[in-house]
Amino acid sequence: xxxxxxxxxxxxxxxxxxxxxxxxxxxxxxxxxxxxxxxxxxxxxxxxxxxxxxxxxxxxxxxxxxxxxxxxxxxxxxxxxxxxxxxxxxxxxxxxxxxxxxxxxxxxxxxxxxxxxxxxxxxxxxxxxxxxxxxxxxxxxxxxxxxxxxxxxxxxxxxxxxxxxxxxxxxxxxxxxxxxxxxxxxxxxxxxxxxxxxxxxxxxxxxxxxxxxxxxxxxxxxxxxxxxxxxxxxxxxxxxxxxxxxxxxxxxxxxxxxxxxxxxxxxxxxxxxxxxxxxxxxxxxxxxxxxxxxxxxxxxxxxx
Numbered sequence: 517x518x519x520x521x522x523x524x525x526x527x528x529x530x531x532x533x534x535x536x537x538x539x540x541x542x543x544x545x546x547x548x549x550x551x552x553x554x555x556x557x558x559x560x561x562x563x564x565x566x567x568x569x570x571x572x573x574x575x576x577x578x579x580x581x582x583x584x585x586x587x588x589x590x591x592x593x594x595x596x597x598x599x600x601x602x603x604x605x606x607x608x609x610x611x612x613x614x615x616x617x618x619x620x621x622x623x624x625x626x627x628x629x630x631x632x633x634x635x636x637x638x639x640x641x642x643x644x645x646x647x648x649x650x651x652x653x654x655x656x657x658x659x660x661x662x663x664x665x666x667x668x669x670x671x672x673x674x675x676x677x678x679x680x681x682x683x684x685x686x687x688x689x690x691x692x693x694x695x696x697x698x699x700x701x702x703x704x705x706x707x708x709x710x711x712x713x714x715x716x717x718x719x720x721x722x723x724x725x726x727x728x729x730x731x732x733x734x735x736x737x738x739x740x741x742x743x744x745x746x747x748x749x750x751x752x753x754x755x756x757x758x759x760x761x762x763x764x765x766x767x768x769x770x771x772x773x774x775x776x777x778x779x780x781x782x783x784x785x786x787x788x789x790x791x792x793x794x795x796x797x798x799x800x801x802x803x804x805x806x807x808x809x810x811x812x813x814x815x816x817x818x819x820x
Contacts, residue, residue, distance in 0.1 A: 518554055518592045521707060523697045527555050528562065530695035531668055541667040543640060543683055543690040545674045547699040549708055552670045553581075553588040556636050559668075560614060561593040563634065571631060574616045575651070576638045578820070579604035579797075580804075585638060586616045601625075604797055623650035626657025633662060640669025641676055643689055655689075714757055718749045734819070738770035751780045763807065764814040774818040781814050788814035795820075 520528075527544050534542045546552050556574060564570055574585055582602045589596050599612025603621045610628055622629065635655065637643060643651045659665050669690050675681045683690045702708035725740050726733045758764050766781075768774035771792045781788040789803045789812050800820075807815045 518558065518588075520554065520558060521551065523701070523705070523707075524551055524555050524558070527695045527697065528559050531559060532562070534692070534694045535666070539694070540691045541669070541689060542692060542694040543669045543671070543674060545671060545693055545696040545698070547697060547702050547708065548672045550697055550702050552638060552672075553585045554592070556585060556638060556670060557589040557592040560589065560636065561596070564614070567633075570613075570633045572614050572634045572636065573622075573629065573632050574614070574636045574638065575619050575622075575654075576616070577619055577642055579618060580820075581638055582616050582618050589614065589616065606797075619650045619654065623654045626654050627660070629658070631661045632658050632665060635665065635667045637667065637669045638671075640671040640690065641673045641682060643669065643682070644676070651689075716750075716753055718746065718753055720746065734770060738773050741769055742773040742776060744776075747776055747780050751777065751784065754781075755784055755786070762810065762813070765807075766814060766816040768816050768818050771818045774816040778814075778816045781816070786814055787812050788816065790816045790818075791820050792818045793820060 523546075527546065531542050531544065544552070544555065546555070560572055560574070563572070574589075576582055576585060579602050582600060582605060586598060586600055589598055597613040599609030599615050600607040601609050601615055601617035601621050604618065608621075609615060610625065611630055615622075615629065635658070637651070643649070655665070655667065667689060669682065671682070674683065674693055682688060683693050699708060699711070703710050720741050722732065722737065722740055725736045754764065754766070764781075766774075766777055768777050771794060774790045774792055778788045778790045789807070791800050791803050795803070803812065803815070806812045
């Protein structure tokens with residue numbers, strides 16, 4: 517059994533109290549690294565203990581989170597009747613009482629998943645406020661069978677750049693933020709390491725890069741910064757600032773940029789690999805495992 521931290525129990529209590537008072541779709545805001553997957557799994561166990569016939573889907577957007585949340589669920593409740601639906605993991609379970617799924621794998625399958633009483637969405641800031649989209653299509657289809665379907669969201673970022681707060685405005689899915697535990701609280705309580713930020717000497721000119729929905733257009737950003745001289749200067753600075761660090765995780769602007777940064781890091785005699793959405797599943801798992809175990813010092817990635 518997993519022992520909950522005090523704030524994790526408080527988050528669960530806040531969701532249950534909200535529903536007990538007649539609330540609809542709550543949102544929990546918790547800083548990255550504070551254990552949303554533990555809260556989601558424990559909440560699921562508690563609900564199914566009270567209502568054994570409840571059917572739940574835990575939705576995420578990447579296969580790594582499918583694995584992470586499934587493992588958290590099994591640690592919390594070894595007997596959980598859980599299944600996985602993720603093309604990236606080669607699993608296509610449909611009827612498990614508790615289903616952990618990637619949204620890309622199930623958004624067209626609402627009518628095949630059977631009646632569902634509750635949807636738990638990790639990284640809930642990815643759900644658009646209104647209109648079309650994978651999350652909205654799935655929820656609309658599921659509500660044809662269970663009109664009073666409930667949704668709970670979990671995120672470290674309770675807003676979208678293109679539409680504002682997730683719990684405000686017309687067309688919102690989430691009714692109210694019922695619990696918040698931020699970075700400052702996590703550091704104060706000793707559950708997060710203090711942040712150390714260093715300004716970089718390398719500067720990038722992004723004045724001409726197009727934006728969409730408040731964010732840089734990925735392809736245009738990669739064109740602007742994937743230049744040999746920028747990569748050399750950035751890696752030189754990285755090697756200096758990270759000299760006493762056991763591992764480096766490098767976020768890049770695109771697949772080719774990630775490869776070019778990897779090659780430059782390797783040229784300094786530092787072990788480095790790359791993972792992208794194009795990396796085959798087995799190789800991706802092996803690289804991430806080697807990075808976590810310290811066999812690779814640096815890992816570059818593009819939107820993974």
